[in-house]
Amino acid sequence: MLSVTWLVIAVPLASAFLLLLAGKRSNAWGHWLGVLASGSTFVVGLGAFIEMLGLDAEERATSVHLFSWIPGDALNLDAGLLVDPLSLTFVLLVSFVGTLIHVYSVAYMEHDANRRIFFAYLNLFVASMLLLVLADSYLLLFVGWEGVGLASYLLIGFWNHKREYATAANKAFFVNRIGDIGLILAMGLMFTYLGGVDFETVFAAAPEASVGVLTAIGLTLLLAACGKSAQFPLQSWLGDAMAGPTPVSALIHAATMVTAGVYLIVRSAPIFDGAPDARVVVAIVGAITLLLGALIGMAKDDLKKALAASTMSQIGYMMLAAGLGPVGYAFAIFHLVTHGFFKAGMFLGAGSVMHGMRDQVDMRRFGALRTSMVVTWATFGLGWLAILGIPPFSGYFSKDKIIEAAFVGEGWHPWVFGSAALVGAGLTAFYMSRLFFMTFHGKARWTDDQHPHESPKLMTIPMMILAVGSAFLGLILATGDRFVTWLEPVTGHAEEHEPVIAVPVLIAATLVLVALGLLAAWRKYGTADVPTEPPAASLATIAARNDMFQDSVNRAVFERPGTHLTRTLVYADTAIVDGAVNGEAASIAKTGEVVRRLQTGQVRSYAALMLVGLATIVIIAVVGGN
Amino acid sequence: MVNEFAFWVIAVITVIPALSLLFARKAVHVAMSIVLVMVGLAAAYIVLAAPFLGVVQIVVYTGAVMMLFLFVLMLVGVDRREDLRETLAGQRWIAVLAAAGVGILLISVIANVSLTLAEPQTGEPDAIAGLLFGPYVLVIEALGALLITAAVGALVLTHVPRLTPKHTQREIAESRVRVGANPVNRPMPGVYARHNALDIPALDPEGNPIDESISRVLEVRHQTIDGVEYRASLPEGERE
Amino acid sequence: MNPIAFVYLAAVLFAIGSAAVLLRRNAIIAFMGVELMLNAANLALVAFSRIHGEIDGQVMAFFVMVVAAAEVVVGLAIIIAVFRARQTISLDEPAELKG
Known part of the structure; x- marks a missing residue:
C-alpha cells in the first residue's frame, strides 16, 4: 500500500472534479460518491499504516517518486511523496475524521440544494490536505497548502448569498495570503542559501547553514504557520470562518487544516534545530495564542465562535510544544491527534444542537438540552472531559505532557511557558465548562418556536465514534509511549529532561486548576440563572467579546497606513511614472508631427534626394579613395 | 585609337x-x-x-x-501635350543642380584617371558566346529566369479579370426577342444603295432610305447624307 | 583619339537622363530618362572594355541590356496598370506617401 499512496490524493481529487463537472445529474448519488472517495483514502492509509508497522523504525520513511515536475538547472524538482510516521499519522487523522464528517454531512446538508457541490469541495479539501502532508518538498507542500486554503475559502463562503458569510470567506483568504507570503519567502531563502526546496536537500544543508539564515527561514515559516493555524497575530479569521456549515468548521477549522501550521513547524525541525531564537519565538507565539484564545473563549456567547476560540487556544498549545524543540514535537502531534478527535466531535455536537434548535447559536438561548438530546449530550460531554484533561480521557495524556515539557529548560523559559500552559489549562476548564453547562444544563431558555430533538442516526453515529476516540485514544496511544516511539524516526529521540518542578506536583497543580475552573463555571452557569441577554461587564470582558479588538487593531495598524501608502503610490505613479512615459510619448509624437512634413509624397522629390545621395556617395568614395 | x-x-x-x-x-x-x-x-x-x-x-x-x-x-x-511648367517648389533648381553636379563630378573624376590603352580585342559573336556560356553561364541561367518572371509579371499586371459572364449569341438574340426589338441585325449602311460609304443609309426594296442603318455617332455629328440622289432611278414610266 | 572620350559622352548622357527623371512629370518620359541612364552606363562599360582590351565589359553591357529589357516590360506594365486605375500617368498624382 505504501507505493500506491498517491491514490489518497488522486481519488478524492478525481471525485471532486467529477462532482463539479457532472452537474445536476449527479445530485442523487453525488454525496455518497464523496463519502466513498473519502472512505477509500482511509482504507489506503490504513493499509499503508499496517505495512509500515511491519518495517523497522529506520526504514519507515518511504519516498514515492511521481514525476519530474520542474526539470531545470539550478532548480531541479521532482514531484514525490514522503510517507513516514509523521505524514502517515496525518493521513490517518485526516481521512478518518474526514470520512466521519462526510457521513455526518450527508444528513446535515440534506436540505441544501447544493449538497453535491459541498461534497465536491470537501473532497477537494481532503485531497489538498493529504497532498500537503505527503509532499516531499516545500513547493509541493505549498500546492496542497494553497489547495486547502482554496477549499477553506469555498466552504466558508458556501452560503455566500449572505453578504457577511462571503466577507468572512474573503477575510480568511486574505489573512491566509499573508501567511503564504511567509512560506514563499521561506522557499526563496531555502533556494538561495540551502540549494533547493525539497526536504532532503534542505535538511541535509541545514546543519551547515549559518544561524542567521536558519533564523530567517524559521521566522518566515512561522509566519506561514501563523496564517494557516490562526496563531497570533494572524488569528482574526478563524472566528469569522465559523460562517461556513458546521461540518466544515469541524473538519477544516478544528481538526485538520488549522493544524497544518503545527505540521509545518514539526516537519521543519532540522531548520529550527539550528535556530534556537526562532524556536523561542514559536513558543512565545504559541503561549500568547493559547492565553488569547482562552480569554476570548471565556466571553463568547456564540457556541461555534467559543469553540473556534478554544481551537485557537489548543493550537496555541501545539505551537508552544513545537517551539520547545524535540522534547515537545511528539506531544504537539499527539495533542493534535487527540484534539482532532475531541474537537471534531464537539463541533459535530454543536452542529447537532443547531440542527435541533433551528440554527440557533446563542448559548444564552440554550440550556437543559441534556434531556432532549441525550446522544449529543453524552458525546459532547466526552469531548468536554477530554479537552479539560481529566484522566483517563485523551486530553489528559496529551496536554499534561505539553505542560510538563513546557517546564523543562533553563532560565526564564520554563517559568514563563510553563505558567502560561498551566494557567491556560485552568482557563480552558472554565470556558469549556461554561459552554457545556450553558448548552446542556441549567434552565431552558429557548425561544417559543424551538423544539429540540435528537439528530438522525447518520449524524449521531459519527459523533459516537469520535466520542469513543476522545475517550480512549489518548490512553491507547500513551500506553508504553507508543505514539512517541512511532514518531521517533521523524521527531528524533528526546532526552529525558526533568521539569523544573517535580512531575507529580505539576500533575496535581494542573488537576487542581482544572477542578477550580470547572467548579467556577458550575456555580456561575450550572446552578445559577443565566440571563438571556449578555449582562453589562467589565472592560476586559467586552474586549474578549470583541475578539480582543483584533479587527480594530488590524485596521489601525495595517489597513489605514496601507490605504494611505497606496494612495501616495498611486499619486506618484500618475504624476511621475505615467508623466514621464506619457511625456516621452508626447514628445515623440510632436517630433513626428514636425518630421512628417519632410514626406511630401512626391516621387520626383524622392528621386532628387536619391540623386543627391548618390552624388554624396561618389564624393565620399573619391575623396576617401585618395 | x-x-x-x-x-x-x-x-x-x-x-x-x-x-x-x-x-x-x-x-x-x-x-x-x-x-x-x-x-x-x-x-x-x-x-x-x-x-x-x-x-x-x-x-x-x-x-x-x-x-x-x-x-x-x-x-x-x-x-497629349505636356505642360512643362514646374509644379513642385524648388524642384527645378534642385534637379538642375543635382544633375549638373553629378555630371561635373563624373567628368572631373574621369579627368583625373590615367589609363593606358591596350590592344583592342574585337567583340565578335563567337568571342562573346565563349564568355557567356563559359564563365558566365550561371548568370545567363539567372537572366533566363528573370526574363520569364518579367514576362509573367507583365501579364499579371496588365490582366483585367472579367467581372460579368460573357453573353453568347443565343443569349443576345433571346434578349432582343424578350424586349420586343427587331430580332435581326440592323442592315449595313449602303446596302442596296448605289454607294457603299458609311454615311449613306441603306435602301429598302422600295428604294426608301433606312435611317437606322447609319451609325448614331454620324447622325449626331450631322455627317450623314440622306442618300436620295443614290436611290435607284427607274425610268418614270416604269414606276407606279 | 582616345576612347576615354566616350566615357565623357556617357557622363553627359547620364546627367541628361537623370535631369529628365527629376524634371518630367510624364511617367513614360521619366522612364525613358532611366533608359538613357542605363545606356550611358553601357557606353561607359564598352568604352572601358575597349581601353582595357578585354571583352568582359561587353558581356556586362549585354547583361545590362537583358535586365533593362525585363525592367522595361514590367515598368510599362505598371504604368498601364496605374493609368487604368487613375486615368493619368503623371508622377505628381499618386501622393499616398505624403506624411
Missing part, C-alpha cells in the same frame, strides 16, 4: 536628341529622338570594337524597347 570624326558625329546624334527628354512637349517626339540616340549608341559600340553589341543594341533597344514605349504611348494617349 578611335576615329575622331566618328566620335563627334556620334556625340552630336546622341546628345542633341537626348536633350529632347528635357524640352520636348510631346512624348512621341521624345520617343523618336531616343530611337535616334539608341542608333547613335549602336554606332559608338561598333566604333569601340563591339560589333555584336552594336547589333544587339539596335535589335533590343530601337527594335523592341522603344517600339514598346510607342505602343504604350498609344495606349495612354498619343496626342
Whole structure:
C-alpha cells in the first residue's frame, strides 16, 4: 500500500472534479460518491499504516517518486511523496475524521440544494490536505497548502448569498495570503542559501547553514504557520470562518487544516534545530495564542465562535510544544491527534444542537438540552472531559505532557511557558465548562418556536465514534509511549529532561486548576440563572467579546497606513511614472508631427534626394579613395 | 585609337536628341529622338570594337524597347501635350543642380584617371558566346529566369479579370426577342444603295432610305447624307 | 583619339537622363530618362572594355541590356496598370506617401 499512496490524493481529487463537472445529474448519488472517495483514502492509509508497522523504525520513511515536475538547472524538482510516521499519522487523522464528517454531512446538508457541490469541495479539501502532508518538498507542500486554503475559502463562503458569510470567506483568504507570503519567502531563502526546496536537500544543508539564515527561514515559516493555524497575530479569521456549515468548521477549522501550521513547524525541525531564537519565538507565539484564545473563549456567547476560540487556544498549545524543540514535537502531534478527535466531535455536537434548535447559536438561548438530546449530550460531554484533561480521557495524556515539557529548560523559559500552559489549562476548564453547562444544563431558555430533538442516526453515529476516540485514544496511544516511539524516526529521540518542578506536583497543580475552573463555571452557569441577554461587564470582558479588538487593531495598524501608502503610490505613479512615459510619448509624437512634413509624397522629390545621395556617395568614395 | 570624326558625329546624334527628354512637349517626339540616340549608341559600340553589341543594341533597344514605349504611348494617349511648367517648389533648381553636379563630378573624376590603352580585342559573336556560356553561364541561367518572371509579371499586371459572364449569341438574340426589338441585325449602311460609304443609309426594296442603318455617332455629328440622289432611278414610266 | 572620350559622352548622357527623371512629370518620359541612364552606363562599360582590351565589359553591357529589357516590360506594365486605375500617368498624382 505504501507505493500506491498517491491514490489518497488522486481519488478524492478525481471525485471532486467529477462532482463539479457532472452537474445536476449527479445530485442523487453525488454525496455518497464523496463519502466513498473519502472512505477509500482511509482504507489506503490504513493499509499503508499496517505495512509500515511491519518495517523497522529506520526504514519507515518511504519516498514515492511521481514525476519530474520542474526539470531545470539550478532548480531541479521532482514531484514525490514522503510517507513516514509523521505524514502517515496525518493521513490517518485526516481521512478518518474526514470520512466521519462526510457521513455526518450527508444528513446535515440534506436540505441544501447544493449538497453535491459541498461534497465536491470537501473532497477537494481532503485531497489538498493529504497532498500537503505527503509532499516531499516545500513547493509541493505549498500546492496542497494553497489547495486547502482554496477549499477553506469555498466552504466558508458556501452560503455566500449572505453578504457577511462571503466577507468572512474573503477575510480568511486574505489573512491566509499573508501567511503564504511567509512560506514563499521561506522557499526563496531555502533556494538561495540551502540549494533547493525539497526536504532532503534542505535538511541535509541545514546543519551547515549559518544561524542567521536558519533564523530567517524559521521566522518566515512561522509566519506561514501563523496564517494557516490562526496563531497570533494572524488569528482574526478563524472566528469569522465559523460562517461556513458546521461540518466544515469541524473538519477544516478544528481538526485538520488549522493544524497544518503545527505540521509545518514539526516537519521543519532540522531548520529550527539550528535556530534556537526562532524556536523561542514559536513558543512565545504559541503561549500568547493559547492565553488569547482562552480569554476570548471565556466571553463568547456564540457556541461555534467559543469553540473556534478554544481551537485557537489548543493550537496555541501545539505551537508552544513545537517551539520547545524535540522534547515537545511528539506531544504537539499527539495533542493534535487527540484534539482532532475531541474537537471534531464537539463541533459535530454543536452542529447537532443547531440542527435541533433551528440554527440557533446563542448559548444564552440554550440550556437543559441534556434531556432532549441525550446522544449529543453524552458525546459532547466526552469531548468536554477530554479537552479539560481529566484522566483517563485523551486530553489528559496529551496536554499534561505539553505542560510538563513546557517546564523543562533553563532560565526564564520554563517559568514563563510553563505558567502560561498551566494557567491556560485552568482557563480552558472554565470556558469549556461554561459552554457545556450553558448548552446542556441549567434552565431552558429557548425561544417559543424551538423544539429540540435528537439528530438522525447518520449524524449521531459519527459523533459516537469520535466520542469513543476522545475517550480512549489518548490512553491507547500513551500506553508504553507508543505514539512517541512511532514518531521517533521523524521527531528524533528526546532526552529525558526533568521539569523544573517535580512531575507529580505539576500533575496535581494542573488537576487542581482544572477542578477550580470547572467548579467556577458550575456555580456561575450550572446552578445559577443565566440571563438571556449578555449582562453589562467589565472592560476586559467586552474586549474578549470583541475578539480582543483584533479587527480594530488590524485596521489601525495595517489597513489605514496601507490605504494611505497606496494612495501616495498611486499619486506618484500618475504624476511621475505615467508623466514621464506619457511625456516621452508626447514628445515623440510632436517630433513626428514636425518630421512628417519632410514626406511630401512626391516621387520626383524622392528621386532628387536619391540623386543627391548618390552624388554624396561618389564624393565620399573619391575623396576617401585618395 | 578611335576615329575622331566618328566620335563627334556620334556625340552630336546622341546628345542633341537626348536633350529632347528635357524640352520636348510631346512624348512621341521624345520617343523618336531616343530611337535616334539608341542608333547613335549602336554606332559608338561598333566604333569601340563591339560589333555584336552594336547589333544587339539596335535589335533590343530601337527594335523592341522603344517600339514598346510607342505602343504604350498609344495606349495612354498619343496626342497629349505636356505642360512643362514646374509644379513642385524648388524642384527645378534642385534637379538642375543635382544633375549638373553629378555630371561635373563624373567628368572631373574621369579627368583625373590615367589609363593606358591596350590592344583592342574585337567583340565578335563567337568571342562573346565563349564568355557567356563559359564563365558566365550561371548568370545567363539567372537572366533566363528573370526574363520569364518579367514576362509573367507583365501579364499579371496588365490582366483585367472579367467581372460579368460573357453573353453568347443565343443569349443576345433571346434578349432582343424578350424586349420586343427587331430580332435581326440592323442592315449595313449602303446596302442596296448605289454607294457603299458609311454615311449613306441603306435602301429598302422600295428604294426608301433606312435611317437606322447609319451609325448614331454620324447622325449626331450631322455627317450623314440622306442618300436620295443614290436611290435607284427607274425610268418614270416604269414606276407606279 | 582616345576612347576615354566616350566615357565623357556617357557622363553627359547620364546627367541628361537623370535631369529628365527629376524634371518630367510624364511617367513614360521619366522612364525613358532611366533608359538613357542605363545606356550611358553601357557606353561607359564598352568604352572601358575597349581601353582595357578585354571583352568582359561587353558581356556586362549585354547583361545590362537583358535586365533593362525585363525592367522595361514590367515598368510599362505598371504604368498601364496605374493609368487604368487613375486615368493619368503623371508622377505628381499618386501622393499616398505624403506624411
